[in-house]
Amino acid sequence: MSIRLSEEVAAAVEDGSPVVALESTIVSHGLPRPDNLRIAREIEETVRKNGAIPATIGMVEGDLVVGLSDDELTRLATRDDVVKLSVRDLATAAAKKADGATTVASTSAIAAAVGIGVFATGGLGGVHREANQTFDESADLITLAQTPIAVVCAGVKSILDVGATLERLETLGVGVLGYRTSRFPGFFITDSGFDLGWSVESPEEIASVMKAQNDQGLHEAGLIVANPLPVDEQLDPDLHDRTLADGLRLVAERKITGKDVTPALLAHFHSATEGKSLEVNVRIILHNAALAAQIAAAASRM
Template structure:
């Protein structure tokens, strides 16, 4: 993995040197995924959740052209409140650094930077994937190809239900990215507990995930990421009928307004928030907090395994 020029936050630096558990967190959810002022409040709750489960949070972002692994509260506040924060995938990092930009890292960029920093577990909400109509548009998230070459465990609620879930799973298989369900054999669909697709593998505990990561290291075979798909309980998901209706409306608006590329996801998420009168936002927050908790427990188990 390419070595990026970045600064480690003091707490993250100390934790990594001591072999203590650390969980990477993205900043795109802070600057682009949640509305103000909820975004900053939720970002702090995510970090607190990681701490409560025994790990150190490392929110990754770019401030004034400098990548930071473990934003402090002032830097987190800056990315949550200032205008013009760029959405950074891996390809954008060098240009943003050279131009002194403030930037929020996507799943792809966060995974790459976290791995370069020596962090093995990452919590996010939903993974990017193959977009609908990709056969015509070739629109596919950089998350997929980045995870194909980045050995990090990503805890997520599957892929966002606004995407082509089946095609995304096919691409993950082709790219050699492992997928396991956490206490499930069905792949979750972000807002929905079940996206309608079976999984070959399931794990039942953070310790079992840590054992998978340890086995991968012991084999010494080059591999990509491991997706730990953590579904919402059925009683916490977005109402499926409301979800389907809102998605159909959003896709129609997307076509009407000619929105493409990386603008698609924030556009549709904003539509969900508006059309569901905040219900989707509440679900989104539950997703990321649950994933942060599980990722921290996996990181703790992995650190324990590495020390024995």
Template structure:
């Protein structure tokens, strides 16, 4: 990909980007903006909670002093700052395509409606000059990847996109240790927010140490500024924001449900990009909604922190 002044440009994102009115105004004024993904709306949460939570995420960003830019595709057009009716459409439709970076061009040519993953949202946000992105948990190396080679496109996207991503680590259904190794190999900086331990999405602590931490949004902003000033490596900064221990999913429940879910996954022969939504859905039903409550707390906390980092920048 060739770098441009506003971010990165490639064949997959050369199509016209439409900015929502609030985002367009924020760009003109130099106001802080936070990018938000749309797969959590279409594929990550059950209906009707998905639409309710999408509204809560945007409200949280606004309350913390930034403008939300939910990113998706409507009728083949990339939109940065989806309108309320467009978010409602993605939340309710059965025909929304899950879009990683590789899918953007084919989906645009087909005039599809699509929801962007972490990788695609990061690429579009960087192209639009948005510096901060809030999500729930990153994709990564799947369990058994030594034989399946199943790794999320999030990893390679993070290696080349200059954006700060606030998350609760990687999804605990993945191989967390292998994912951290890949992030190190790809040169992606990982900073714990208020911690030197890497969070595991539903879990406060995934069992791995971190080399760096930051205690305030200003400290995170300083790291972003240092990366820009050095201009040595234009990769992402992962800001790992753990849940407080009393808000995490019960670890014993988590481990039991994960083992059951992985066994069910194997029996049904589910692979590739269907693995994560399947396991998240399995968690939701097997924990009687407890995992959904945790998931919502994660994304709202991350949206708040991302907005405060964007304001500090």
């Protein structure tokens, strides 16, 4: 398996210029066609407008690419055979010369391996509801426990067990910072109902935390920057709660389990909210891309 950096990304990493890693799963699996390609380009442009170079990561014919070209981005956005790749899938997909889209876990691992310290995504995976029976937990958590990268997100997807996820992050030694908030965001909604121990007020302060963690050298773990949507841009909380309750009931009735639960619930959100949840999802990733670029720029100045 090889990792190929675009010329722009390679030069930026070499000279310490700000770079932001971006996942490709949101492009290939998370957003509907044909809007997915337009939004992917908009995410990259948002990173540029905020002072950093975008490095969208994916696999093309078995090669891991950090900084997909527009042709490669189009390929992953439009083909039907693009595989969703977590960390455990990378070697097999490379050997099979597959086209693949990287998840939060694999994007984090690849970005850190090539020296990129900031990653923007929508929402993290986490501990699933009833995980005490199913042991269903996202690979995002264990990867972040051993990967030194700052991940800007809107919390974890609200369809998960948010409280249990925060407990696991604490156990795994993954730092969590609230950006201008002392409450953990709930992805579609601004406030999940859980307090945070630390909050920060500026990209420079976040960059200082990253530098201090690196200087101490005690624990090579990720840092989560929880960036809530403004209240007036969130999904209506009452609509969110009703939709979630209905979705959980449907999943139970249809006996949907394992990795099929999250896409089923997200699809239910899209249909039940008449597309409002998708609009919020797009606002989330653009909001996070802007902050991630500002953090990367601040870290570069340090």
